[in-house]
Amino acid sequence: MSEEIKFSVIMPTYGVGEYIGDALGCLMMQSYDNFEVIIVDDCSPDNSADIARSFINRDDRFVYIKHPENQGVSAARNTGIEHATGDYILFLDPDDLYEKNLLRVCAAALERNPVDLLVYSFTEDYRNYESGKIEYMKGITLELLDYDDDMLTTNDPVTIHRLAMQMEEITMLGYPWNKCYKTSVIKNNNLRFQKIKHVEDILFNCDMLDFTESLTILNDVLYHYRNQGQMRLTGGDIDDYFELQKIRVKRIFDQQQKWKTCDFEALGILSKEYFRSFQSAMVRQLETKTKTDEILKWCKNEAATPIYKEMRKYLPDNSRTIKMLYKPLAEGMFGTALKRARLMEYTKHYFPGVFNRAKQLR
Structure with missing residues (x-):
């Protein structure tokens, strides 16, 4: 120019x-x-x-x-x-x-x-x-x-x-x-x-x-x-957080498909993103005092969706975070996943600094 x-x-x-x-x-x-x-x-x-x-x-x-x-x-x-x-x-x-x-x-x-x-x-x-x-x-x-x-x-x-x-x-x-x-x-x-x-x-x-x-x-x-944990311009409580995150995953998936670059690496990234959002949605439900039976029912309903069935096939196994938090969800072990979500919810509430560091682990 x-x-x-x-x-x-x-x-x-x-x-x-x-x-x-x-x-x-x-x-x-x-x-x-x-x-x-x-x-x-x-x-x-x-x-x-x-x-x-x-x-x-x-x-x-x-x-x-x-x-x-x-x-x-x-x-x-x-x-x-x-x-x-x-x-x-x-x-x-x-x-x-x-x-x-x-x-x-x-x-x-x-x-x-x-x-x-x-x-x-x-x-x-x-x-x-x-x-x-x-x-x-x-x-x-x-x-x-x-x-x-x-x-x-x-x-x-x-x-x-x-x-x-x-x-x-x-x-x-x-x-x-x-x-x-x-x-x-x-x-x-x-x-x-x-x-x-x-x-x-x-x-x-x-x-x-x-x-x-x-x-x-x-x-x-x-x-x-x-x-700072404040309600940012784009922040705030989001009731339909997980559904919105699935829109994100699907948009990127469709775009990569159109570009013909949706290889195993791309699918692995999207799978991690999907299950990270799944786990985060469980934590949010615990924060709102949703009953255990309702959370487990919600998990089982999600497991019947096409996006869950597709994403579970591509979740990599290359980090402790994936093995501890996401793998139980992908394998349908929702009771185990819920116990670990409770640990994350407790950490988020009482040790926010530790929680913020944990969120960065991919």
Whole structure:
């Protein structure tokens, strides 16, 4: 690209008055200047709007849009897309933190290779809810790849499709905030976030991948996902958590089938994801005091579904986590699985730091 790249940062905002000032401050301190920040206020009930306006008054790169009524995070991001004027779009969450060189590093990579989709690495920062101090931090990066100058770029479809599965395995694919999307690809193909809970991000990214002809992955850690156990913009209690997770698994499975890259490695990744969600759903039921008989009946009903029968065939046996938590589910040993879910529920309640570390074990 001969001209300087312009970025459109889209920031949906709802109930983040405690955090949005830090996020906007990270953007104001960026070492790269050519960007706009589109703040979409989804009728936030707190002082988020006042904080946003204080930045708008100081910097004309910050734009404020307010929805007439609360419509959800997908609608807020879609509003941002409609108003974006940059060459690339970033969907950054207002309750996270970003490195001050985020846009500069992305711009340098995109000047070198103006790809359709750029993915950068991040950390998951698990913080104490009361003190805000980091108790546990995990870096998420495809560090096992053979990087050239900490960057991998490809326009080979098969490579892109296989990289998608590798990113999915380490939770790098589903998020929208660790990516730069070429605006023309989004707008020319009318890509938008669906109005659905919990899986709207991965569905959007799968849609984007259907039109992605070139991809860059950066080893640079540029984003810090701040997890304090609070109700994040995209968080909250989800009654139909497992059903939504199955939508995720099926969407990726269907896409890999269409691409003809749904090999045993891909199926193993999806099987682990399915049974991890199954086990997590059991823990959630224990948290809501669901009776043992009801949980076991629910497990048996799930075992009769086509997705269970398919996924159980491909569960790998290469980690202690799989053997302890997922294998009993795949083998129909639901009593054993429930006992181990009780242990996880107890750990989650009384030792959240240990639980967060355990969640990272794949």
